[in-house]
Amino acid sequence: MVSVSGCGGATESAPVAEPKSSAVATPVEDEPWDPCTIPNDAIEAAGLDVDSKESGARGITEIANWRVCSWNNPEPSSWYLLGIFSSSNSSIEDVRQNERFQQFTEDPALGGERFLRSGQDGSESCGVAYEVEGGVVYFVLDKRVVRDALGDPCTEVGRTAMALRSSMPPVVG
Secondary structure, three states, rough: EEEEOOOOOOOOOOOOOOOOOOOOOOOOOOOOOOOHHHHHHHHHOOOOOOHOEEEEEEEEEEOOOEEEEEEEEEOOOOOEEEEOOOOOOOOHHHHHHHOOEEEEEOOOOOOOEEEEEEOOOOOOEEEEEEEEOOEEEEEEEEEEEOOOOOOOOOOOOOOOHHHHHHHHEEEEE
């Protein structure tokens, strides 16, 4: 937090400025929830490798107005990367409009919307998005290129999202 205050002083023949009241500078926009703050015990309980945690996903460390964190499932059979994306100034509608995603379907069991990466059938990647208090959170599970899938990406991302739901902002709706 930054405190801003004015100072009064005088020079010869110059008026004295009135002291300004102290004010706290506030950000123009709220910061998004940071998925990297999910406790390690929740990450382990969700079946992810705590030591694989990376701020960002696939080498992308900064996306304007978004926070991103990713994990792999544990070795020796690690076959996917899970990224969690959070924004405080985007909505689920913005995620639906993202040309990288397609085939959104409501999933009452998850309390969110499943989706696929554009051009993929769900055998390589799957996601789930939630409208949350203060923005949107979505999970994307991508099969690692050098590994065979050891499960269904849509089933796995749903299971993981449900396991981590209590660690994210409350879902709206």
